Amino acid sequence: MEVKARAPGKIILSGEHAVVHGSTAVAASIDLYTYVSIQVHPSTENDDRLTLQLKDMALAFSWPIGRIKESLSSLGGPFPSTPTSCSTASMKLILALVEEQNIPEAKISLASGVTAFLWLYTSILGFKPATVVVTSELPLGSGLGSSAALCVAFSAALLACSDSVNVDMKQQGWLIVGESELELLNKWAFEGEKLIHGKPSGIDNTVSTYGRGGNMIKFRSGNLTRIKSSMPLKMLITNTKVGRNTKALVAGVSERTLRHPDAMNSVFNAVDSIGKELANVIQTPAPDDLSLNAKEEKLEELMEMNQGLLQCMGVSHASIETVLRTTLKYKLASKLTGAGGGGCVLTLLPTLLSGTIVDKVISELESCGFQCLIAGIGGNGAEICFGASS
Amino acid sequence: MEVKARAPGKIILSGEHAVVHGSTAVAASIDLYTYVSIQVHPSTENDDRLTLQLKDMALAFSWPIGRIKESLSSLGGPFPSTPTSCSTASMKLILALVEEQNIPEAKISLASGVTAFLWLYTSILGFKPATVVVTSELPLGSGLGSSAALCVAFSAALLACSDSVNVDMKQQGWLIVGESELELLNKWAFEGEKLIHGKPSGIDNTVSTYGRGGNMIKFRSGNLTRIKSSMPLKMLITNTKVGRNTKALVAGVSERTLRHPDAMNSVFNAVDSIGKELANVIQTPAPDDLSLNAKEEKLEELMEMNQGLLQCMGVSHASIETVLRTTLKYKLASKLTGAGGGGCVLTLLPTLLSGTIVDKVISELESCGFQCLIAGIGGNGAEICFGASS
Numbered sequence: 093m094e095v096k097a098r099a100p101g102k103i104i105l106s107g108e109h110a111v112v113h114g115s116t117a118v119a120a121s122i123d124l125y126t127y128v129s130i131q132v133h134p135s136t137e138n139d140d141r142l143t144l145q146l147k148d149m150a151l152a153f154s155w156p157i158g159r160i161k162e163s164l165s166s167l168g169g170p171f172p173s174t175p176t177s178c179s180t181a182s183m184k185l186i187l188a189l190v191e192e193q194n195i196p197e198a199k200i201s202l203a204s205g206v207t208a209f210l211w212l213y214t215s216i217l218g219f220k221p222a223t224v225v226v227t228s229e230l231p232l233g234s235g236l237g238s239s240a241a242l243c244v245a246f247s248a249a250l251l252a253c254s255d256s257v258n259v260d261m262k263q264q265g266w267l268i269v270g271e272s273e274l275e276l277l278n279k280w281a282f283e284g285e286k287l288i289h290g291k292p293s294g295i296d297n298t299v300s301t302y303g304r305g306g307n308m309i310k311f312r313s314g315n316l317t318r319i320k321s322s323m324p325l326k327m328l329i330t331n332t333k334v335g336r337n338t339k340a341l342v343a344g345v346s347e348r349t350l351r352h353p354d355a356m357n358s359v360f361n362a363v364d365s366i367g368k369e370l371a372n373v374i375q376t377p378a379p380d381d382l383s384l385n386a387k388e389e390k391l392e393e394l395m396e397m398n399q400g401l402l403q404c405m406g407v408s409h410a411s412i413e414t415v416l417r418t419t420l421k422y423k424l425a426s427k428l429t430g431a432g433g434g435g436c437v438l439t440l441l442p443t444l445l446s447g448t449i450v451d452k453v454i455s456e457l458e459s460c461g462f463q464c465l466i467a468g469i470g471g472n473g474a475e476i477c478f479g480a481s482s
Numbered sequence: 483m484e485v486k487a488r489a490p491g492k493i494i495l496s497g498e499h500a501v502v503h504g505s506t507a508v509a510a511s512i513d514l515y516t517y518v519s520i521q522v523h524p525s526t527e528n529d530d531r532l533t534l535q536l537k538d539m540a541l542a543f544s545w546p547i548g549r550i551k552e553s554l555s556s557l558g559g560p561f562p563s564t565p566t567s568c569s570t571a572s573m574k575l576i577l578a579l580v581e582e583q584n585i586p587e588a589k590i591s592l593a594s595g596v597t598a599f600l601w602l603y604t605s606i607l608g609f610k611p612a613t614v615v616v617t618s619e620l621p622l623g624s625g626l627g628s629s630a631a632l633c634v635a636f637s638a639a640l641l642a643c644s645d646s647v648n649v650d651m652k653q654q655g656w657l658i659v660g661e662s663e664l665e666l667l668n669k670w671a672f673e674g675e676k677l678i679h680g681k682p683s684g685i686d687n688t689v690s691t692y693g694r695g696g697n698m699i700k701f702r703s704g705n706l707t708r709i710k711s712s713m714p715l716k717m718l719i720t721n722t723k724v725g726r727n728t729k730a731l732v733a734g735v736s737e738r739t740l741r742h743p744d745a746m747n748s749v750f751n752a753v754d755s756i757g758k759e760l761a762n763v764i765q766t767p768a769p770d771d772l773s774l775n776a777k778e779e780k781l782e783e784l785m786e787m788n789q790g791l792l793q794c795m796g797v798s799h800a801s802i803e804t805v806l807r808t809t810l811k812y813k814l815a816s817k818l819t820g821a822g823g824g825g826c827v828l829t830l831l832p833t834l835l836s837g838t839i840v841d842k843v844i845s846e847l848e849s850c851g852f853q854c855l856i857a858g859i860g861g862n863g864a865e866i867c868f869g870a871s872s
Contacts, residue, residue: 356752359791361748362749365748401749
């Protein structure tokens with residue numbers, strides 16, 4: 093039988109960088125997903141393999157189950173209901189398996205994702221032969237939470253295969269994972285993220301995991317609060333494709349804060365107020381179109397303000413400015429999302445904006461060499477789908 | 483005998499807009515001047531005239547002295563040592579004289595300057611026949627304080643003609659007006675400014691008047707503090723030539739503050755901290771080149787931060803962003819100066835920057851249709867020069 097899972101990417105609506113200095117930030121899931129399908133094969137004597145296909149990259153990795161068992165038997169899976177961290181010793185064993193696959197030099201950044209996969213797979217499912225296929229609508233490494241979506245989708249599919257997730261098998265299509273299992277799923281995904289990012293904040297996987305009951309996350313000083321959007325919200329996401337050095341950008345803001353503590357602390361306070369206001373606007377129901385437009389205008393203003401403050405922190409970039417100038421021509425508000433210094437830019441698409449304008453903006457941005465995606469904001473979290481067994 | 487006076491324009495180094503909401507702002511004079519020369523003619527029976535030539539505009543206005551006397555005798559000048567405000571009744575009389583001159587429709591904005599001239603002239607010198615010539619290095623109405631420089635130069639030249647200014651007549655070249663007469667000069671200039679701007683802040687004329695003893699002004703909540711720069715500072719001033727509606731921009735910031743009081747007050751606090759820091763950097767002596775470079779870098783960072791905060795207030799403009807992007811390519815820091823929404827942009831030119839780079843930046847900016855000026859910051863204030871009588 094085939095089990096599919098999908099998990100959404102995320103955007104930061106406000107508060108990136110400032111959150112490191114104690115300000116409120118708001119993140120939301122987007123309706124662009126990473127998909128994982130798992131087909132567990134019946135065990136045979138000789139030819140049992142675990143195969144991982146990364147469809148978008150046209151890459152496949154495959155290990156004989158015997159080789160994995162021999163190498164990782166000390167890990168002691170399956171233990172789907174008790175998420176644990178991968179020890180340094182285990183990581184070394186897994187890395188050896190990954191290295192055997194000779195990942196092309198240009199794609200070497202994928203190695204950490206393959207490592208996370210092997211850890212999650214053996215921990216949750218043990219040593220069953222299977223074919224796992226990954227596809228994604230999220231550009232990699234551009235701040236849209238692609239690695240968290242991958243870990244959440246892996247975990248969801250694996251937990252579904254291990255019968256650790258209760259879903260109504262008779263239903264068709266995408267099934268929302270039950271609230272009670274989401275915590276387990278989120279913990280596993282976080283363990284995967286740790287193998288990819290070292291010290292992830294846990295925000296990306298949390299946003300990607302949770303849906304319906306609260307599809308946005310307000311976070312401040314390590315406290316995450318799930319909040320529920322009460323308005324439709326559509327964003328144009330422009331991927332500048334300019335690679336960023338997140339660590340250097342974060343360090344740059346900290347250094348600037350040391351040089352100008354008073355000014356920067358006021359800036360962080362301003363971002364904090366913006367985050368709180370933004371969360372309020374999004375949570376308050378809009379009874380009619382008029383108030384929806386007013387809310388959209390408020391969000392646009394808050395985005396513009398947040399962008400100015402990010403520029404004040406020194407994390408903008410010429411490519412980001414190009415996107416801002418282009419969208420401003422059409423009177424659309426934009427802000428960078430994530431670390432800045434390149435990466436992605438959000439542009440709010442108001443409900444009454446004509447498709448013709450959207451097409452014009454997109455074609456102008458694409459002519460600059462940027463990639464444009466349109467995303468609904470604040471959708472469901474992790475979902476599972478059961479296909480016919482082959 | 484010919485008396486010449488010159489008075490400098492100004493830039494706002496930090497704090498525009500935020501100053502309206504209680505933040506510290508810093509303004510400085512620049513070494514671009516408005517020049518006024520007055521040649522008082524010996525009185526004759528019939529042909530006595532007062533002529534005002536605006537050389538840069540190729541415009542000249544001329545009134546028979548008899549006509550001025552008949553119209554303005556109620557004003558009661560000359561009273562050079564007691565600056566008074568122009569009453570509404572007097573303004574009406576002066577406006578009638580200005581209207582007689584049929585200023586071309588396209589230059590009608592000059593009418594208020596001509597009005598200020600007639601008020602200052604008759605108040606300080608009474609009804610002497612003279613030829614007054616004005617030239618200026620300052621673009622009009624672009625936020626560089628051209629009207630204040632005009633009023634200060636008028637007042638300085640007129641006070642010198644009326645023997646109300648003590649200067650060593652034996653000296654040659656530009657003579658700095660004595661500290662004791664500067665207050666009188668500044669008051670007259672402020673009365674002129676009132677006829678041009680209605681309710682001027684008094685900052686522009688104060689910056690233009692005072693020199694040497696304190697060539698920059700730190701101001702907050704109506705309190706002006708003269709401060710002395712202890713470092714050479716050169717700016718590229720780019721005039722976008724985009725006309726601004728200062729009132730609408732100021733109102734826009736106030737409205738945004740009403741909508742987002744917490745965030746905007748933090749923004750104003752940040753601007754306040756930046757202004758104080760900037761004043762400190764400029765006042766602290768730099769004992770060597772190394773510390774001069776460090777100070778320049780600090781100023782650049784403060785300018786970049788202030789610009790981000792101005793963007794947060796919503797007063798930037800596509801033309802300003804174009805200047806920012808262009809100068810950023812050469813790693814130069816810029817900020818808008820004045821009201822924003824167009825107007826002028828400052829770019830710090832570090833002492834070690836090569837002339838080749840400056841030329842490149844300028845030619846790139848000029849190819850966008852902008853006007854570029856290079857100005858030294860914080861020079862002398864009002865100065866007087868006595869020429870040979872003709």
